[in-house]
Amino acid sequence: MSVTDTAVQERTLPARAYRDPEVLQAEQDHVFARAWTLVCHQSHVAAPGAYFATSIASEPVVVLRGDDGVLRALSNVCRHRAMRLLGGTGSCSKVIRCPYHGWTYRQDGQLAGVPEARGFVDLDREEVRLPQFAVGVLGGLVFVSLDPEAGPLETYFGELGERICALGIDRLVPLGPYEATYRGNWKNIADNFLEGYHIPVGHPGLLRLLDYKRYLATPGTRHTWIDGPFRAKPSRNWLERTYQRLVRPMPGFPGELKSAWTYAHMWPSTMLDVYPDQIDTWQLSPLGVDRTRTTGWIFASPDEGVRDRVVRRLNRHINRLVMREDDVLTSAVQDGLESRTYERGLLNRNENAIAHFHGMLREAVPGIDDP
Amino acid sequence: MRNRDGWLFLTPEIEIEVPALVARLEPSRGQVAEADRIARLVSHGDADGWFAYLRELRVLAEGALRDGGDPAAVERLAAVVLEQHLLAPGARGPVLPQDEREHARLVRLRP
Numbered sequence: 001m002s003v004t005d006t007a008v009q010e011r012t013l014p015a016r017a018y019r020d021p022e023v024l025q026a027e028q029d030h031v032f033a034r035a036w037t038l039v040c041h042q043s044h045v046a047a048p049g050a051y052f053a054t055s056i057a058s059e060p061v062v063v064l065r066g067d068d069g070v071l072r073a074l075s076n077v078c079r080h081r082a083m084r085l086l087g088g089t090g091s092c093s094k095v096i097r098c099p100y101h102g103w104t105y106r107q108d109g110q111l112a113g114v115p116e117a118r119g120f121v122d123l124d125r126e127e128v129r130l131p132q133f134a135v136g137v138l139g140g141l142v143f144v145s146l147d148p149e150a151g152p153l154e155t156y157f158g159e160l161g162e163r164i165c166a167l168g169i170d171r172l173v174p175l176g177p178y179e180a181t182y183r184g185n186w187k188n189i190a191d192n193f194l195e196g197y198h199i200p201v202g203h204p205g206l207l208r209l210l211d212y213k214r215y216l217a218t219p220g221t222r223h224t225w226i227d228g229p230f231r232a233k234p235s236r237n238w239l240e241r242t243y244q245r246l247v248r249p250m251p252g253f254p255g256e257l258k259s260a261w262t263y264a265h266m267w268p269s270t271m272l273d274v275y276p277d278q279i280d281t282w283q284l285s286p287l288g289v290d291r292t293r294t295t296g297w298i299f300a301s302p303d304e305g306v307r308d309r310v311v312r313r314l315n316r317h318i319n320r321l322v323m324r325e326d327d328v329l330t331s332a333v334q335d336g337l338e339s340r341t342y343e344r345g346l347l348n349r350n351e352n353a354i355a356h357f358h359g360m361l362r363e364a365v366p367g368i369d370d371p
Numbered sequence: 372m373r374n375r376d377g378w379l380f381l382t383p384e385i386e387i388e389v390p391a392l393v394a395r396l397e398p399s400r401g402q403v404a405e406a407d408r409i410a411r412l413v414s415h416g417d418a419d420g421w422f423a424y425l426r427e428l429r430v431l432a433e434g435a436l437r438d439g440g441d442p443a444a445v446e447r448l449a450a451v452v453l454e455q456h457l458l459a460p461g462a463r464g465p466v467l468p469q470d471e472r473e474h475a476r477l478v479r480l481r482p
Contacts, residue, residue, distance in 0.1 A: 200379065200380040200381075200382065200383050201380040204376040204377060204378075204379035204380050205376050205379075207379045207380075207382060207383070207413060208379070208413060208414050212382075212383045212386065213383065213386050213387045231410060231413075231414060232410070233410050233411055233413075233414035233415070234414065234415075235414055235415075236414060236415045236416075
């Protein structure tokens, strides 16, 4: 996507876009319902009958590996009385049975059996099936799109697709999910992820670890890639210094990323934290204009030893502090976005990825830029 | 945030701009060596060490101006260091070294 109006690019979206329920509904319809959304790791749905249930833009969806080996994304709503069919993750052999009245569907979504079927006057079971959505796997990550016009997953995120495939997430083991709820509009949290301008003030400890002057956000097609190279000098802080000393890349990890913390934003709300010792994904799901749920996964090497586990624990300690700091910041920003006197802000050159993100939102959501 | 790290928010602009300016005003110090020194201060230093370094930069700028050094580089160096003194009162944690004489001398280095 391109942004053509440079006069608008240099400013944020208006504060109203972060607090208006109508904007959130428009985002659900025009952004989340049209994008490719990360659902799970391929290992969750590797075996025949394995499923993973989720919700995309309030639409209940289940990703299911059929006994025929085909991966499908189906509506997770019974056609009878709208009961959610499957919950969480697990295995359903041969059929999906509604837990309410027992309507039973084949793994391809076709209605197979109906208890007391003669009690329905106009039921044509051949015509009843669970709607199917687009599903694809990118570098071991399973994505779903509700929009048949979304285009192929392989090219949806531009050159990021190849980079994700090179990370080797398909060979890693998922840990999680880790869920949390934060106060703040989902875009507020995404904005914070996208820029490094706040690092010196918000996360001064990170300055000892990452070389801020080489911290670089590079926007691309429906994504931003962020390089955070390590400093060469060991940190004064014991925790950081031990991490620097012990960290080593996972087997098969791209060599050019082994001395950095790298981040990626995937349109609209999926984040990747690419550490040499583990890869995290986290997904933002709006729960309201000022509340956001994050669903995170950690991907670790299946062959890790004691040293690797120690390194990941150190990583977690360092990043737990960063997350706490970010939580304080984004919550306080949400307070500010409620202000009667604040309309919108100016963007620094180091906030180029926010300009890119907001440009995509302006293209996708009619009226989002109206004050 | 660890309060004693509050001063670190000052460091980026110095890291980005100062090595080249110092090398222009005092070529014997060398850009790479200066960058290395600043990086060491960021990784291992503290607020006192940082402000001592800022004073050193002010002395360097004054000397360069006196000796006919590049006025644009002097002006820029003074501006970058002055910005540090303008930002420092906002730092969290322990009060950072404040020196009104430093501030005044840096102001005099600007046109």
